[in-house]
Amino acid sequence: MALSLKRLRSLPKGETDRVIGRDARTNQFPDAGAIDDVVNAPVYVHPLKTPMWWIIGFCISLFFLSIYITSVVYLIAKGTGIWGNNIPTAWAMPIINFVWWIGIGHAGTLISAALLLFRQDWRTSINRFAEAMTIFAVVCAGLYPILHLGRPWVFYWLMPYPNTYGLFPQFRSPLAWDVFAISTYGSVSILFWFIGLIPDLATIRDRHPYKFGKIFYGTLALGWRGSAKHWQRYMRAYLLLAAISFPLVLSVHSTISFDFAVSNLPGWNNTIMPPYFVAGAVFAGFAMVLILAIPLRKVYGLEHLITMKHLDNSAKLMLATGLFVVYGYGVECFIAWYSGAETERYMLYNRVFGSDYGWAFWVLIFCNGVAIQPLWWKRVRYNVWWLFGISIIVSIGMWFERYVIVAITLTRDFLPSSWGLYVPTFWDWAMFIGSMGLFCTLFFLFIRLLPTIATSEMKETNWHLSHVGDPSLRYKENEEEL
Amino acid sequence: MNIDKSREILSGAREFGSDLSSSAEEKFELTVIGVAEEPEFDNTAESVQVIRERLAELDQSEGKTYWRSLEELSETEEFQAYLEQEFPRQSAPLESGLDRREFMKLLGASLALGGLTACVRPNPQEKIVPYVRAPEEIIPGKPIMYASAITQNGYAQGVLVENHNGRPTRLEGNPSQPGSMGSIDAQTTAEILRMYDPDRSKEVLQGGSSSDWDSFSEAVSSLDGNIAILTGTVTSPTLASKIDAVLNARSGAKWYQYSPQNADNVLAGSEIAFGSWIVPQYNFEEADIVLSLDADFVNSGPAKLKYARAFSDRRRVRTGEDTMNRLYMVESTPTSTGAMADHRLPMAASAVEGFAREVAAAVGLGSTDSHAALPDGWMDALVDDLTNHASVVVAGDEQPPIVHAIAAAINEAIGAVGRTVTYHKPAMAKPEIQSESIKFLVDDMNSGKIDTLVMIDSNPVYDAPADLDFAAALDNVATSIHLGLYNDETAVRSSWHVPQANELESWGDARAFDGTISIIQPQIQPIYGGKSPLEVLSLFLGTADTAYDSIRAFWQSAASGGDFNLFWNHVLYNGVVDDTASAPMRARAKSTIFDEPASHGADGIEIVFRPDPNIGSGKYSNSSWLQELPKPFTKLTWDNAALISPKLAEAEGLKSKDVINITVGDKSIDAPVWIMPGQAEKTITLHTGYGRTNAGKVGNGIGFDANVLRTNEHAHFVSASITKTRKKYKLVSTQLHGILESDGIGDRHITRGGTLADFQAHPEHPGFVHPVAHHASDLYDDFEYDGYAWGMVVDQTVCNGCNACITACQSENNIPVVGKDQVAVGREMQWLRVDAYYGGSVDNPEFFSQPVACMHCEKAPCEPVCPFGATVHDADGLNVMVYNRCGGTRYCSNNCPYKVRRFNFLQYAELEENAMALLQNPDVTVRSRGVMEKCTYCIQRIQQAYITSENEDRTIADGDVVTACQSACPTQAIVFGDINDENSEVAKVRKSKLNYGLFEELNTVPRTTYLARITNPHPSLAVASSYGSDSHGSDTHGAEEGGH
């Protein structure tokens, strides 16, 4: 029987468990179906009975999406000049946002692929929406480099294809590498995500209360019947893809970092860039996972699937990567001094004490360095409010990091006569906010139409619990949280 | 095909209105920024104090230091907060919003990302319209150069006009004309733009309403009563004879002359000195020592190109053996000449007379009680030089007559006459003191003596001295006729306005400063139906002679025998009439000169009026090229400012962009200030030519009108009082964008220089040229260039920052104008810029001008980072920019250490077909939005030379390729050619030990290199002024460098 979200949420505390028959002590579900019901409940809801909070949220996202579309149209009508970019600051907010989004897109693959390979079972309850997040973030990111072109309509020249010019892209350029890095990352993530979805889609097909749902999900399920053969092939494919996409976790952002590392600008030309960028990406990615997970588990009553243990682990990862990022800042400073190059030293001086942009540096030090320190304490890691707050701060901090690296470095390079300032315009912001709108729109659609947790994997884990039993999944602490 | 090509070019035209109208509105009034917004700024006395301290400390720490602006030096919080605030925020530059329909259209396009829609667009069918009878000399697609001349303040500057199928596109200097010497200044280059300017008046106006030529000529024929003719300075023999004819034909007719830039002081001075009107000409070729009394001889006056060339020829130092002249300069406000001086002294304009008398006394002429505050030994050194070398003293046109007289006396005393200075009959057709002439005219007008006033090519309502109130006087004249290019301030107050034909559209003639006559021949039919002065005057003689008739007629009578057509063709071909230069005259200075009463400099605040260095005193107000051209040293664009000295700023608590109120007598104006290093302490410089109300779309309402304070008596300098207002004005400079710290410039050795003595001491390894050891080492091999290898060398010793090269480049390469707002956010498009640097003290710095364009690095950082492969190297080692392949990632600009790349952030180039389209150079692609562009070494010229040489199966000879900037440069500071050719000029110059590459330590191997700036101070005054070198710079380092 399907059980509506409303009903589930209306139940008094603890009742939930009784209804779905969960053993709070062992955290086991006697009836695997119960997991489906909890997770898929929102999907079964009839379109006309869509909860109000979703409709409102979705409309708000749509509004911001429309801002995005407007600014894109205006951009193509008028040209790059609607932004604050200038000479010397030829790259600015579009690139900053691009790197920011790509960074966010990292946690997904890390969780799904890396943790899968490392057999971290706790991942199963967060990997689905983390992957979704990844894909949406990559969409947002991927559009920027194209729109950033002076002539966006010739973006396809960046693809090697036979043409009447007899020309190919210029492969020495990191930007040419980006094209492949991002497109690969995007396609692999989507594939990985969809394959993971198939069994769950089949479940939904079978249990969906309405005909249109059965047909819709049935089509998506591509005729999955859960036969042993299916499962065996599925598992192999899934593992294979995990193996393929694992290197991407490192490669993609390394490639992005080459955009800067390969150039000759003081402050860009720096060997620390690749690891530093990857760490930053994972850092930002987990921050975003927490930002999304914390409300999600609340509204969908998934506290016992996405438990505090998960948030705790994410927070630990965040802390670790955050510390690495801080180390990165240290290295940058050291190199600047060690290089002995006037320009390098001045670049650092300007970043840190520069009159017009020095503040940005200290903002990012606070956000990425200071703000994460509380995570050393378990109490903090087990307090959703703290986690949420810190994650927000970290996301902001990571944006500022890119701001400092991209814009501020450019305003002061070699020749003082052409130093300048950079001031973002209305359209810079409109496009940034708008891209968030795009992200949220997609995410709302996702939580409405697809299972936000990989139920098949959960069931598997659950089976492990009931038959093998996994102490790591027995909690005492999370009781009071619930 | 030819017509067709030009049609293609038409499809890439530039038009001003659209770009500039947006900026025009808010340009008008001084934009007032509420005081509230203003960050608390305790008075600048302190911040200038800070500057001094910083300089002091920097001096100790890093020897000589560079700084580019006072802002940069001062690091007070307030100041930076202030600058931040002041930094122009960008308002999204869209004038009109999108309507729904357009929006939906774009929506579709944008969703398809324009790509697909773009590639299924069919090509429109182009037409080819052949000639009916093809003109013999025209080979389609090949330009023809015609010799002609453009007059500046009446004096001819010889030009060669590039003409594409009957369409003039560009002006270059005429080597055989003394006023040009093959060079051309920014203004004359921009004359072509002025000709096509769509704002030019296009129809005859009667009392403001449209009329036509016929009714005008009727009106003229029926005129009676006294006629007065007002012209600018006239040197044209034909025009003069025409005017005389009118004067003879119509009894009571009178001829007045007035031009805001005139030779009054020179003439009056010669009156005092010699009792007759004669003018000096200087032979700087001969002069070892030059003393300039507030004379900007290299960048103003009719002879500037000649003088700049001759003066610079004596300053070209390549080896330790070379010698150079020495320039002593006293001046009230920094000028290009002052920037070249070996000893420069800021001095109030009114104090110069006293100084001159001192010098005179020192060489044994007269006696004086005045004692200018001079640095120790200055006068001794000066006098020592003047008396022991071939010397000359030059007095500035803005200086009063007595100074010219004294200068003449000194020149005679030091035996300069006949050697370094000769005296000549003025080139003016009718020499007169114009300030008197205009005064008489106004008196006659007011007393109703004049029934008809004909104003030819002059705009007295705007530029006549304010105290005469010409506008009011004009109302007393029954019939006022104005002939001019624009419907300007005078035109709108005249009963008749006749559109004038530009000098490129009409026949005429004019004299150069030395009397040499040039024939002005039209390049195209008057495109806006203008009439030449000769045609208008013919009407008064009752004839309908065309300008051509008049010119032919005059010269037929003037030409001495022989076959006239032969003579005529010869003259037109050369652009000059042979042997018309005036011969030197003997002249003895009177002894009575020093009986003249000595006047003493006022010690209060003094205003100096100067024509704007770019747009002159109003002639080029509507020229967007010149408006956007960064002014020398200040790098200001689109505005004029009151230049004040740091000391004055200190005293008055002023900072740049503050608005002050300047009062002279009962007149006063508001003007934004700009702190100008090297300005005389209590002198405020105001540039005329701004604050126009009827200049045209571009020139209207920009800046403030300084003429308001300018009286007939004090036309050049006058004492005034100022009060600080609480207003602010957005001045836009191309070099000061938020630059605050002087740190980080110290050890970059961007411009380098030293004294001739230093160089002679170490002719092989001058320390100041390669202060830091640099061992060229690279993982990659150098590229091989066995064919041509184009390269450029810029001699910083003779570059005086006159900007001629920038405009020449703009004209040659179809560079668009972007408008004040875009310049404000750092998007100016000029491919070539002249960076200004100051060295030494704030009050009397050393000036450096460094032209910077694409360096064409052999290992160009821009190339490997372009994903489209749109910027690549060719076999000649050129760094070529392929516009049509450029997608606009702008990565190349990021990676360019010299920031010489320019990006079309918006659609700057106008793609509509209109009059301005005719201006485009058909050999250069017009760039669209979203495309990067930069200096190409004028590749179109290289390719042209290459194809020609290949067709003739030979190699390109040195001098076959001349870049636009090089051809314009008055001082020939730019040398270009094939560096693989041992015998080429550029190869030789590159061998000089003064040759260095900008940021060569980055291993970019730039093809454009610089010669360190050499100065030649008097040994007794020589300070260790070797710029660029620092504590760890030494000769041995230079030695290691040598190989690179």
Place this chain on the structure above:
Amino acid sequence: MPQYFPPNSNAFAKWSIIGGLIFFTLLLTCLAIYVRSYRNRVNVPVSQPIPFSHALHAGELGVDCRYCHTSVEVAASANIPPVETCMTCHSQIRQGSPRLYPLYASWDQAIPGVNDTASLEAGTNAPAPNSERLEWNRVHDLADFVYFNHSAHINKGVGCSSCHGEVNRMEGMWKNEQMSMGWCLECHKAPEKHVRPIDEVFNANYKKPTNQIALGKQLVEEYHINTDKLPQCSTCHR
């Protein structure tokens, strides 16, 4: 639970994947071909105000290319002949032919019975002199950012027919080659495949010899054709 999907839907799912791939590849190819042929109208005769026949003039009558295209050896453009040039013959030959109407209409002199007002009144449908401009339709139209130079090719042994085809057989006039950048580069990268002896340049019937490559190499040597510079951007783009 009722069956919503027929048994064969799995097969359908499989095939739809392959089918989709095929469909899209086809679509793209068609689009590409369509766009390309639509843009550069290769081998499509362009209509002209006067049905001028190169076949007649250059072919049968054997008029040299340079008789009309005067500047082809010295300038970038080959030049479209002025009306005057046509009139050197057509003031006598085919006088008054209605097919030459635009020619006479554009001519600036009155020719009795051909384009004078008198004959107009006489009721013949002759044009008045100077009444219309002669406007040819352009056939070869390169992009504005391409700077092609005829003289550079003619003087280095690139024949007219190499690009324009056998004009002397063309009744109408059309583009004989695609004239895309790739096409230009074919020759700019390997000129020896196309250069011919200078004296054969204007020979429209010229056929490549069997030893073209050998000959070509020798000619490239002889004519000092700089093969380094040829394939470079700056050669055609400024």
